[in-house]
Amino acid sequence: MADLRAILEKLSNEFGPSGHEKAVRALIRAEIEGLADRLEVDAMGNLIAYKAGLGPEPRLKVMVSAHMDEVGFMVLQVEKSGLLRFARVGGVDSRMLLAKRVVVGDDRTPGVIGIKPPHLTRGNEHDRIPDIEDLAIDIGSENDRGVEAKVKVGDYGTFATRFAVLSDDPAWPTVRGKAFDDRVGCTALIGLLQERYPVDLVAVFTVQEEVGLRGARVAGYRVAPDAAIALEGTICDDTPKEPDEDVSPVTRLGAGPAITLMDRSLVSHPGLVRLLQDAAAAEGIPIQYKQPALGGTDSGAIHLTREGVPAVTVAVPCRYIHSPASILNLNDLTNTVRLVAAALKRVERRYLEREA
Numbered sequence: 001m002a003d004l005r006a007i008l009e010k011l012s013n014e015f016g017p018s019g020h021e022k023a024v025r026a027l028i029r030a031e032i033e034g035l036a037d038r039l040e041v042d043a044m045g046n047l048i049a050y051k052a053g054l055g056p057e058p059r060l061k062v063m064v065s066a067h068m069d070e071v072g073f074m075v076l077q078v079e080k081s082g083l084l085r086f087a088r089v090g091g092v093d094s095r096m097l098l099a100k101r102v103v104v105g106d107d108r109t110p111g112v113i114g115i116k117p118p119h120l121t122r123g124n125e126h127d128r129i130p131d132i133e134d135l136a137i138d139i140g141s142e143n144d145r146g147v148e149a150k151v152k153v154g155d156y157g158t159f160a161t162r163f164a165v166l167s168d169d170p171a172w173p174t175v176r177g178k179a180f181d182d183r184v185g186c187t188a189l190i191g192l193l194q195e196r197y198p199v200d201l202v203a204v205f206t207v208q209e210e211v212g213l214r215g216a217r218v219a220g221y222r223v224a225p226d227a228a229i230a231l232e233g234t235i236c237d238d239t240p241k242e243p244d245e246d247v248s249p250v251t252r253l254g255a256g257p258a259i260t261l262m263d264r265s266l267v268s269h270p271g272l273v274r275l276l277q278d279a280a281a282a283e284g285i286p287i288q289y290k291q292p293a294l295g296g297t298d299s300g301a302i303h304l305t306r307e308g309v310p311a312v313t314v315a316v317p318c319r320y321i322h323s324p325a326s327i328l329n330l331n332d333l334t335n336t337v338r339l340v341a342a343a344l345k346r347v348e349r350r351y352l353e354r355e356a
């Protein structure tokens with residue numbers, strides 16, 4: 001298998017909020033050039049890699065997707081003071097933003113989202129989370145003239161977190177980084193492209209998932225697949241709770257790829273769920289089910305294209321997604337690649353049929 005950790009490190013450190021995925025796309029393109037028969041970039045910026053199957057024609061066409069974009073912010077105003085007022089891009093809330101180091105613009109200008117020191121808070125101010133309108137990015141400029149050469153209105157920002165290995169233990173290899181949602185899915189998809197399958201594989205690295213599954217919608221139409229699998233980095237809430245509280249975690253770190261049965265965007269195709277269960281059982285790969293039925297993924301857009309597409313989502317559990325730093329277990333990533341590869345090797349038309 002390719003060095004997935006090295007690929008994840010590069011992708012996690014790269015800059016790519018929704019609508020500004022070009023640096024991530026260039027990086028992925030360099031990784032998969034030579035692995036696909038043909039590459040295309042569509043009008044939205046989706047990167048589409050075609051890899052013909054080894055089986056006899058007519059072959060099934062399976063679209064496997066992962067989104068390149070991450071949550072972040074966009075500069076809306078440069079104040080006379082040199083402070084940058086900004087809007088959120090995707091689901092990032094004020095709790096995530098306070099006192100965080102960020103980079104802004106194509107020169108990756110470093111800055112910090114400022115916050116009043118505790119000495120100056122008044123009344124119950126220290127108990128409240130400020131509105132995003134009251135926050136600003138400070139790039140250390142004397143005034144707005146100092147900002148001009150570095151940052152302009154419309155520029156994007158992301159968290160400044162660098163990738164780090166937290167545990168080298170092969171039984172529990174954990175890493176930390178930003179944008180694991182969904183650079184871990186992109187990494188898994190690059191891993192899948194190392195092999196050729198009986199079916200035609202169309203690997204799609206999508207744009208603008210975090211602002212409403214937008215890239216996947218048009219990519220699904222263009223590819224017109226027989227089945228679709230979205231690869232994700234998903235919510236993981238397995239850290240200790242109150243001792244006797246009966247709370248099931250959404251997913252658990254290290255417990256294998258998480259299969260979505262239903263979320264707010266999709267009821268997964270039962271045949272594809274069965275396919276993944278069969279593949280996991282045959283290969284001895286641990287799996288878990290994401291619950292409860294929260295969130296949405298690119299599958300939600302793809303399964304509604306044309307006359308409808310059987311679709312399912314498989315995800316790597318990531319603690320603290322949509323924050324400056326997430327943690328994941330690399331064994332979940334490896335097992336996600338193994339699971340989807342095994343599914344691509346055994347998928348047949350019978351898995352895609354609906355019972356009468």
Ligand SMILES: [Zn+2]
Pocket residue numbers: 067181182209232233
């Ligand atoms: Zn995602």
